[in-house]
Amino acid sequence: MNFAIIVAAGKSKRMKKGTNKVFLPLLNKPMIYYTIKTFQECNLIGEIIIVTQKNDIKKISEINKKYNFSKIRNIVAGGNERQDSVYNGLMSIKNAKNNDVIVVHNGSNPLVKENEIVECVNTAKKHGAAVSGFPLKDTIKKISNGFVEKTIDRNGIYQVQTPQAIKYGMLVDAFENAKKNKLKFTDDVSLVEALGKKVKIFECSYENIKITTPEDLKIAEAILIKRNNGGFRIGFGQDSHRFSSNKSKKLVLGGYILPNEIGLEANSDGDVILHALFNAISTAIGERSLGYYSDEMCRKGVTDSKEYLKVILNKLKQKNYQINNVSIMMEAAKPKLEKYTDKIKDSLSKILKLEKERIGIAYTSGEKLTAFGRGGGIQGFAVVTIR
Numbered sequence: 235m236n237f238a239i240i241v242a243a244g245k246s247k248r249m250k251k252g253t254n255k256v257f258l259p260l261l262n263k264p265m266i267y268y269t270i271k272t273f274q275e276c277n278l279i280g281e282i283i284i285v286t287q288k289n290d291i292k293k294i295s296e297i298n299k300k301y302n303f304s305k306i307r308n309i310v311a312g313g314n315e316r317q318d319s320v321y322n323g324l325m326s327i328k329n330a331k332n333n334d335v336i337v338v339h340n341g342s343n344p345l346v347k348e349n350e351i352v353e354c355v356n357t358a359k360k361h362g363a364a365v366s367g368f369p370l371k372d373t374i375k376k377i378s379n380g381f382v383e384k385t386i387d388r389n390g391i392y393q394v395q396t397p398q399a400i401k402y403g404m405l406v407d408a409f410e411n412a413k414k415n416k417l418k419f420t421d422d423v424s425l426v427e428a429l430g431k432k433v434k435i436f437e438c439s440y441e442n443i444k445i446t447t448p449e450d451l452k453i454a455e456a457i458l459i460k461r462n463n464g465g466f467r468i469g470f471g472q473d474s475h476r477f478s479s480n481k482s483k484k485l486v487l488g489g490y491i492l493p494n495e496i497g498l499e500a501n502s503d504g505d506v507i508l509h510a511l512f513n514a515i516s517t518a519i520g521e522r523s524l525g526y527y528s529d530e531m532c533r534k535g536v537t538d539s540k541e542y543l544k545v546i547l548n549k550l551k552q553k554n555y556q557i558n559n560v561s562i563m564m565e566a567a568k569p570k571l572e573k574y575t576d577k578i579k580d581s582l583s584k585i586l587k588l589e590k591e592r593i594g595i596a597y598t599s600g601e602k603l604t605a606f607g608r609g610g611g612i613q614g615f616a617v618v619t620i621r
Contacts, residue, residue, distance in 0.1 A: 235280035235334055236355050237402075238273045238305075239323035242266055242286045242294070242341030243312025254290050255445060256341040261458055262554040264297060265445060268344035268458070274303050276351045279337065281307045285323040286341075288312075317419055321409055332403030335359055338422045339396040342445045345457055350438045351397055357434050358399035363426040366438035367394035392435060395442050398422045404431065466558070469518025469618045473509035475500050476611035487571070487612075488562075488578040488595075489540050489585050495569050498612060501532045505539035506614035507562055507578070508585075512539075514560075514616040515546045519553050540585055547586075550620065558619040559592040567599050567609040 242256040249255040256266035273279050282303065284294050288311040298306050308326040312319030320338055330336070335358045337351065350366060357364035370393055374386040398421060400408070408425035411417070419425055423433040441457050443450060459465035475498035483497030488507040498504030512524045528542045536542075550556070560582065564571055571578075575595050583590045600607030 235330070236278050236337065237327055237330060237334065238279045238282045238337045238339060238351075238397075239320060240266070240269060240273065240282060240284050240339050240341050241312070241316060241319050241323070242269075242284060242290070243319045244316070244342065249445075249447060254287060254293075256286075257290070257293060258451065260344060260451065261455055262552060265344050265451075265454075266294075266341045267297060267301060269339065269341050269346065270297075270303050270306070271301070272346055272348055273337075273339070273351065274305050276348045278352055278355045279305060281305055281327075283308045283310065283323045283326055284341075285310050285312045285319045315418060317412070317425075320422060324405060324409065327402075330402040332401065333359075334402045335399050336402050336405050337397045337399045339398075340444055343396050343442060344445065345439075345441045345443060345454060346397060347439060347442070350442060353436050354397040354399045357436050358401060361434040362404055362431060363398075363400045363423050363433040365394050365398045365421070365423045365433055365435050366396065366442065367392040367435050368437055368440050368442075369393075394421060394423075394435070395438055395444060396422075400426055404429075465555075465621050467518045467555070467620050469514040469516065469620065471510040471513030471515070471517065471616040471618075472614070473506045473513065473524070474606065474611060474613035475504045475506055476605070478504070485569075486539070487564075487574070487614075488582045490574065490578045490581040492569065492574055502528065502537045502542070503539050506612050507564070507582070507616070508539040508543050510562070510614040510616035511560065511582075511618065512543055512546050514618040515550055515557070515620070518618060518620050519546075519550055519555060521546065521549055543585065555620045557586055557588055557592075558621045560586065560588065560594070561617040562593070562595040563615040564595065564597045564612065565600050565604065565606045565614075566597070566612040567602065567607050571597050 257264045273282055282305045286294050291309050294309050310322050310326045313322055335355050337354055354364050370388045370391045374388050376383045408429050411429055412425050417428055426433055445454055478497050478499040481496055485492040485495035485497045486503040486505045509524055527545050579590045579593050582593050602608050606613040
């Protein structure tokens, strides 16, 4: 079995946020969520051990419960230095064999890819120890008293990252050697190097950066958005209602009350545009249909569809998305809706906080092929793109 020790016990001083940086939001999820998720989904990893500050064990437990990371077996307190934290994680493993691979990874490297974990494990199996890294692209200079002392040849110089992987028996020996000789290192394979053993490096993506500063967070967000198909999603929604027998009920479309027109039969105001729009947004972000939320609100006397829409707009915001554009298609024989287009778009623009140019509305009678085309009610379709 292969084990992953995810180290999340740092002080995060350079982040200047006053909290453990692994809990900072990255696209509205804690940074460490992405780190754990990749290891959780990697078939070569059997168990995950999280090492964190003692005061943060509860937070990690809550994240584990919320996202159901079934591979997490232990959450242990870290030590004074990173090396001490890794050792604590290692000692919490009770069922490892000498040739099992221990993958050590920083909780603050959330952009690691599954194929990099796989390559790290396989390289360690073959060579005993492996480290990820990428070759330096920039010129490196050694500075003394503020002046350039010399330029370092960057040929063969790598910036190492995590994951780093070592066979269990070798890692235990490496820690015993470090303890005996009072050695301290800032990365894991240096322990193996101190034993006189060779470490095999493999190239990881330049995206696999360690998040250290607020600027790094912005870079990480941009990378995640790019991975998520540029951050764009599309949603589709539909709704329809027949005309009400109550002649006094008002017709509401897109939050605008059409004057002197009979409304639609519904427990709510029957706004088919807002209802279709709700479902379009909801499908785009993986949420439920309108009725799941609105039925209970209706029972409490809430009939204004703008209030329903607020529910899904809040969820949209929580997921760090915003509406890019809206397309509405209406099918109805009556009333003639074209003359109300500007008013409806004005209303939608205010509700969605979206420029009118990003809202399109078209109409059809459907050549009387449906009940809506024959004047029995109104049907609305909505397509939204979000980013």
